[in-house]
Amino acid sequence: MTTDLKLTPPQNLYKQDYYMWLNITAQQLRDRQFDDVDLDNLIEELEAMSGSQRRELKNRLIILLMHLLKYQYQPSRRSSSWVRTIWEQFYQIESLLEDSPSLKPYYEEIFNDCYLKAIPAASSETKLPIKTFPSLSPFFPQDVTNPDFIYSLVNQEEI
Incomplete structure (x- = not known):
C-alpha cells in the first residue's frame, strides 16, 4: 500500500x-x-539557510586566518598546499560576500573572534607556542578580502 x-x-x-x-x-x-x-516550516528553513551562510563565512575565515598565520610564522614549512588553501578560502569568502553583500558587516563583526580561534589551530598545526602569534591580528579585515594583499603575501618568495 x-x-x-x-x-x-x-x-x-x-x-x-x-x-x-x-x-x-x-x-x-x-x-x-x-x-x-507550509509557512512555519518555510520560515524555519529560510532562517536555517541564513545561519548556514553565516557559519560558512565564519568557518572559512578561521581556516584562511589560520593558514595566513602558518604561512607568516613558519616560513620554513611553506608549501604549495598552504597557498592553495589560502586561495581557496579567499575565493569562497569572496563568493559568499558577492552573493550576499549584507554579510559584509557580519564579516567585520566576527573578524577578531575568528582570528582568536585561528591562533590555537595554527599553533596546533605548526607546533609553535600560542604566544608566538600576536593577540591582535596582524591582518586587517579589508586586507584579507583583497586579492592584491593575498597575492603579495604568498608571493614574497617562491615555494
Missing part, C-alpha cells in the same frame, strides 16, 4: 519527504497558492 504524499498535510510532508516538500512548496509559490504554503 502506497501513500500519496501530495495529499499529506504540509507539516507531515516536511517530515516524511523533505525533497518533495521543497518541490511542492516551490510550485505553490510559483502558482501563488499562498494559502497552501
Whole structure:
C-alpha cells in the first residue's frame, strides 16, 4: 500500500519527504497558492539557510586566518598546499560576500573572534607556542578580502 504524499498535510510532508516538500512548496509559490504554503516550516528553513551562510563565512575565515598565520610564522614549512588553501578560502569568502553583500558587516563583526580561534589551530598545526602569534591580528579585515594583499603575501618568495 502506497501513500500519496501530495495529499499529506504540509507539516507531515516536511517530515516524511523533505525533497518533495521543497518541490511542492516551490510550485505553490510559483502558482501563488499562498494559502497552501507550509509557512512555519518555510520560515524555519529560510532562517536555517541564513545561519548556514553565516557559519560558512565564519568557518572559512578561521581556516584562511589560520593558514595566513602558518604561512607568516613558519616560513620554513611553506608549501604549495598552504597557498592553495589560502586561495581557496579567499575565493569562497569572496563568493559568499558577492552573493550576499549584507554579510559584509557580519564579516567585520566576527573578524577578531575568528582570528582568536585561528591562533590555537595554527599553533596546533605548526607546533609553535600560542604566544608566538600576536593577540591582535596582524591582518586587517579589508586586507584579507583583497586579492592584491593575498597575492603579495604568498608571493614574497617562491615555494
